[in-house]
Amino acid sequence: MEAIEQLNLPKPQPKEKGKDSKKKVISIAPELLIMKIDLSGFRTTGVSRSSLKELIDGLDGLPCIRSINLRNNGLTDDYEREILALFDY
Numbered sequence: 001m002e003a004i005e006q007l008n009l010p011k012p013q014p015k016e017k018g019k020d021s022k023k024k025v026i027s028i029a030p031e032l033l034i035m036k037i038d039l040s041g042f043r044t045t046g047v048s049r050s051s052l053k054e055l056i057d058g059l060d061g062l063p064c065i066r067s068i069n070l071r072n073n074g075l076t077d078d079y080e081r082e083i084l085a086l087f088d089y
Contacts, residue, residue, distance in 0.1 A: 001048055001054075003042065003051075004054050004055050004058075007034075007037065007055075008031060009054070009057075009058025009061065010060075032061060032062060032063070032064070033064050034062055034065060035064050036065075036066060036067040037068045037069070038069040039069060039070055039073065040069045040072050040073065041071075041072050041073070042074075043072050043073055043074045046073075047070075047073045047074065047075060049079065052079060052082040055068075055086075056086060059086070068086060070083075
């Protein structure tokens with residue numbers, strides 16, 4: 001969880017009633033131009049469901065993301081829903 005918190009991912013914006021939810025405003029701030037996230041090697045401390053949820057929520061504000069490395073984290077089929085949600089981005 002601490003590794004994901006240190007990424008300082010953008011928080012999802014609340015949807016405004018009556019606004020077009022598909023229209024995204026892309027900012028070119030340097031912290032939003034992340035192309036790769038490497039979260040490998042957390043097998044001993046484990047990865048929680050809440051940390052994966054926070055990662056998924058933060059990806060919406062990262063338009064340049066191309067790769068997420070979750071190797072060697074001890075993820076099992078129990079996290080199937082969260083891992084499949086990563087492919088929506």
